[in-house]
Amino acid sequence: MNNRLKVLRAERSWSQQDLADRLGVSRQSVNAIETGRYDPSLPLAFTIAELFELPIEAIFSRD
Amino acid sequence: MAAVSSVLAALMVLFLWKSEAINIGTAYVLAIVPVALMVFAFVRSLRQSRSDSKASQRYLTRMALVMAFYLLTLFVAENQIEDRGLTGPLAALLALLPGLSFAGVIWIFGALIVEEQDEFFRLLYVRQGLIATGVSFTLAAVWGYLETYKIVDPVVAYWWPTIWCFGIGIGGVANKIKYGTFGEMR
Structure with missing residues (x-):
């Protein structure tokens, strides 16, 4: 999976820790998702989408 | 590091006592060293644990209690x-207790996986547990057959769960390589 998390985060001038705090996960989780090492579960993907007020497919896409 | 040092220090005191280099009174006095190291390791780990992870803090507290139980029952036995x-x-009951503390270690690691709220860390812990199980069971099976055919000397069985604990560390290194984060290494 590819994702635009890093770009969306940068647009809001959030650090990885800021985003992690808003999502209720660890900074390491955010880093692993951004670098494509880890694909989030559907509930977490929905939480991310709700936070950025975007549909999931606008954030995550297939390789 | 302090946690490992505390266990090594405790085993060193036990060795000195069993080899009659020191008497029981001196052994109890020297036991202050591993106990102090364990307390230091526990406090330090609590400070360094992810502050938002209650599961990680509970893991450390439970592990400190089980390790204390293990060392105490080993000395008494x-x-x-x-x-x-x-x-x-x-005597049979006393001989059972140090080994049974490993049931506590497995339960504590399972509780860490169940109670952890961060799904990424749950993945890391599960991988560590599977890698540790794979390493320790494979070594036990291989050594068992080598023993059966008298190629190697018998090994005391409590080494296999000990190797499982080292396997958790190997799993942490594997996590670091694949996911950039160790998981739980304490």
Whole structure:
């Protein structure tokens, strides 16, 4: 999976820790998702989408 | 590092006592060293644990209690059975206790996985547990057959769960390589 998390985060001038705090996960989780090492579960993907007020497919896409 | 040092220090005191280099009174006094190291390791780990992870903090507290139980029951069993010649049901019960502390280790690691709220860390812990199980069971099976055909000397069985604990560390390194984060290494 590819994702635009890093770009969306940068647009809001959030650090990885800021985003992690808003999502209720660890900074390491955010880093692993951004670098494509880890694909989030559907509930977490929905939480991310709700936070950025975007549909999931606008954030995550297939390789 | 301090946690490992505390266990090594405890085993060193046990070795000195069993080899009659020191008497029981001196052994109890020297036992202050591993206990102090364990307390230091526990406090330091609590400070360094992810502050938002209650599961990680509970893991450390539970592990400190089980390690203390293990060392205490090991000293008592050595003292009562080996040195004072205790026999019968009480000796059997005392001999069971140090080994049973490993059931606590497995339960604590399982509880860490169940209670962790961060799904990424749950993945890391599960991988560590599977890698540790794979390493320790494979080594036990291989060594068992080598023993059967008298190619190697028998090994005391408590080494296999000990190797499982080292396997958790190997799993952490594997996590770091694949996911950039160790998981739980304490």
